[in-house]
Amino acid sequence: MRTRNEHKEQLVEEKALELLVTHGFDGFSMQKLAKAANVSPATLYIYYKDKEDLITQLGMIHGTKMVDVTLEGFDPHMSFEEGLRLQWRNRARYWLENPMEAKFFDLLSHTPYHKVIAMKMNDRFREVMTVFGRNAVEKNELVRVPFEVYWSIAFAPLYNLIRFHFEGQSKGGKPFTWSDEIMEQTLSLVIKALKP
Amino acid sequence: MRTRNEHKEQLVEEKALELLVTHGFDGFSMQKLAKAANVSPATLYIYYKDKEDLITQLGMIHGTKMVDVTLEGFDPHMSFEEGLRLQWRNRARYWLENPMEAKFFDLLSHTPYHKVIAMKMNDRFREVMTVFGRNAVEKNELVRVPFEVYWSIAFAPLYNLIRFHFEGQSKGGKPFTWSDEIMEQTLSLVIKALKP
């Protein structure tokens, strides 16, 4: 029997991400993807059940990859400050090195697909973070607040900073770009907020 | 000459928001909107130049309304804590009372339309906030940090909390809902972070 062309499959994956990010979910279609990846539309339906399946699979792949990267070198028994620093650094590095994935994920999180993927993929991260948070509170390194409050303070500013970076957000004309100093400055404010 | 049916026009606006929020930009079409608002597709092209114009206008309307509400009772010469508190309260109230608008805006901010609208409508808010921030720094009520860092700490957590609320985000099953205590708790951490 004939074997699957792995190179072709990977190209489809790449181009799908590219098209989704540059033209939005709105302007994305199977035919455009097929053309961009030099593949027959019918081939896409060998790889994926349908359009929804394509996007869901893409989300899962990059979602788990992102969680893996975020938790690289992480141990829930680290000190709170050390652990949070490591996660910020890991995420920032990954996103800056993989802007397509970063933007795709940001996009995806604001579509109906989000729920399906978040459910499956956040579980691991959520679990680790719950242990980490509980330990930190017990060691008196972290204020005791509901999970959602903690999350909103600990990570929302990082996401926002990255969005600013990719949008080149500016204050009265001066464009904004990421720097380690900016991250460090923001992170230290966050840590200050979360100390008991 | 015949006069425009204002009621019909407003219904179109309402239904457009509803469809966009429930089915996403993806699943939105002029024909669906026409059907939902009991109007001929051609009528939409009397109200709006094209689909892009429809969405842009919708964004502008709700964008300026949101800025107005946020700045209700605000004065850039308020103390920093008082001013930030007021803005958080204003935004939270508006979003909880107008979930459709809130979700629409969240959605919109992750599409190519975003840039067009943000440019025009954020100007006023940005200007007021710049004065407010400068004053607060001079009075030694606010740390001196780049605008983007300030923004990421001061508002990103609020946005995140609202998203959690609308998604019913949960930790191990318990669903999350907004409460004034939760907001107060988060806001006080934010203020702690931003104090010099």
Next chain:
DNA sequence: TTTATAAATGAATGTTTGTTTATTTATGGA
């Protein structure tokens, strides 16, 4: 070398898309 089988395709399916055109309908001002 042959054969069975999955990969890959080009062309077509019927549907939905955004938008326009020709026509009818309502109404403020003459």
Next chain:
DNA sequence: TCCATAAATAAACAAACATTCATTTATAAA
């Protein structure tokens, strides 16, 4: 009352859409 004019429409348009079908192509195992 009647007329000019804009509102509103039903029906249509080509283009783009997701998906399928009949067929060809490549290859692992026999």
